[in-house]
Amino acid sequence: MNKDLLLEIKDLTVSVKRKKEAVPVVRGVDIDIPRGGIVGLVGESGCGKSMTAKSVNRILPPFAETTGGSILWHDSPGETTDLLKLKEKEIRKKCGTEIAMVFQEPMTSLNPMMRVGDQIREVLKIHKIEKDPAVSKERVVKMLGAVGIPQPELRYNSWPHELSGGMRQRVMIAMAMICSPKLLIADEATTAVDVTIEAQILDLIRDMCHASHMSALVITHNMGVVSAICDHVYVMYLGSIVEKAPVRELFTNPLHPYTRGLLSSIPRIGNNPEYLETIPGNIPVVRKPFSGCDFCMRCSDDVRKCFMESPEMREAGNDHYVRCHTALTGPDPGESKGTE
Ligand SMILES: Nc1ncnc2c1ncn2[C@@H]1O[C@H](COP(=O)(O)OP(=O)(O)OP(=O)(O)O)[C@@H](O)[C@H]1O
Numbered sequence: 001m002n003k004d005l006l007l008e009i010k011d012l013t014v015s016v017k018r019k020k021e022a023v024p025v026v027r028g029v030d031i032d033i034p035r036g037g038i039v040g041l042v043g044e045s046g047c048g049k050s051m052t053a054k055s056v057n058r059i060l061p062p063f064a065e066t067t068g069g070s071i072l073w074h075d076s077p078g079e080t081t082d083l084l085k086l087k088e089k090e091i092r093k094k095c096g097t098e099i100a101m102v103f104q105e106p107m108t109s110l111n112p113m114m115r116v117g118d119q120i121r122e123v124l125k126i127h128k129i130e131k132d133p134a135v136s137k138e139r140v141v142k143m144l145g146a147v148g149i150p151q152p153e154l155r156y157n158s159w160p161h162e163l164s165g166g167m168r169q170r171v172m173i174a175m176a177m178i179c180s181p182k183l184l185i186a187d188e189a190t191t192a193v194d195v196t197i198e199a200q201i202l203d204l205i206r207d208m209c210h211a212s213h214m215s216a217l218v219i220t221h222n223m224g225v226v227s228a229i230c231d232h233v234y235v236m237y238l239g240s241i242v243e244k245a246p247v248r249e250l251f252t253n254p255l256h257p258y259t260r261g262l263l264s265s266i267p268r269i270g271n272n273p274e275y276l277e278t279i280p281g282n283i284p285v286v287r288k289p290f291s292g293c294d295f296c297m298r299c300s301d302d303v304r305k306c307f308m309e310s311p312e313m314r315e316a317g318n319d320h321y322v323r324c325h326t327a328l329t330g331p332d333p334g335e336s337k338g339t340e
């Protein structure tokens with residue numbers, strides 16, 4: 001371990017059961033989350049982002065299971081726990097207090113029959129962090145204020161349906177933050193809100209990370225979100241990480257054709273094309289192992305090797321890595337797959 005890491009996902013594999021087969025949907029994923037750092041995980045729908053995140057706090061759906069790898073939690077330098085090996089009771093305790101998760105749709109995560117303040121206070125009670133009702137209520141009101149909810153004393157008594165989507169998302173963040181976690185996992189946490197509220201919530205997550213030296217894993221398919229708050233980015237395609245780099249480096253020098261496709265599909269003011277750029281084709285369905293590059297069917301590079309050999313992750317300098325045969329060297333004309 002060469003950096004001050006809080007979490008290290010190493011060679012993680014997750015499989016889902018389809019009929020009698022176990023189909024890998026996360027394949028050999030490595031992600032490092034530094035203490036106090038904000039890491040983005042991007043990729044098209046279905047590429048395995050949520051399965052990766054849910055493996056960390058062990059809330060995979062019943063049809064999925066982790067089938068390999070480790071998720072190392074570095075409590076402090078020299079004190080490491082593999083989250084995949086913890087007993088159920090131990091991981092539940094850790095997840096409530098040290099690892100918190102915010103999902104996309106707060107209405108499905110909040111209990112419609114309970115006032116929002118009481119729901120947040122319940123977290124303190126369950127984890128035996130604060131038993132005194134008056135003290136815990138005061139702490140919740142303070143947290144509601146900290147996430148930007150106006151008149152927090154009044155809002156404490158609101159029902160979830162009385163709040164707007166943005167307010168509900170803030171309540172979810174307050175609930176996640178109330179135990180002062182070391183890691184926040186935000187899985188599409190701003191997808192359901194409008195762009196103004198999205199910007200406010202992203203600012204909030206960033207400020208909270210900086211203020212309390214918290215780390216965050218921000219999962220999104222929106223490159224704008226990544227550029228707004230992340231320090232480091234991992235690009236995922238079909239269950240594997242295909243590129244990783246510091247955020248500025250990735251945006252100025254994207255190497256993988258998939259990353260370049262994701263970036264060129266962002267609409268820009270002043271650039272007024274008739275059609276938006278798209279990445280041709282769809283994510284293929286993984287049924288059996290394929291020996292070539294997972295992206296070769298959608299890639300514009302016409303190289304035989306890509307159809308024969310799966311590329312390894314290679315270093316490009318500046319803490320930038322890419323899984324592509326041609327990204328660093330360009331296609332070798334002699335290597336054309338030849339459509340003769
Ligand atoms: N309910 C399900 N039943 C069967 N397979 C599923 C189910 N949910 C997910 N999967 C499989 O797991 C893969 C990864 O799903 P995951 O939810 O991690 O994708 P994602 O990257 O989070 O997508 P999104 O951006 O849409 O949230 C999917 O491509 C699919 O093959």
Ligand SMILES: [Mg+2]
Binds near residue numbers: 049051188
């Ligand atoms: Mg998802």
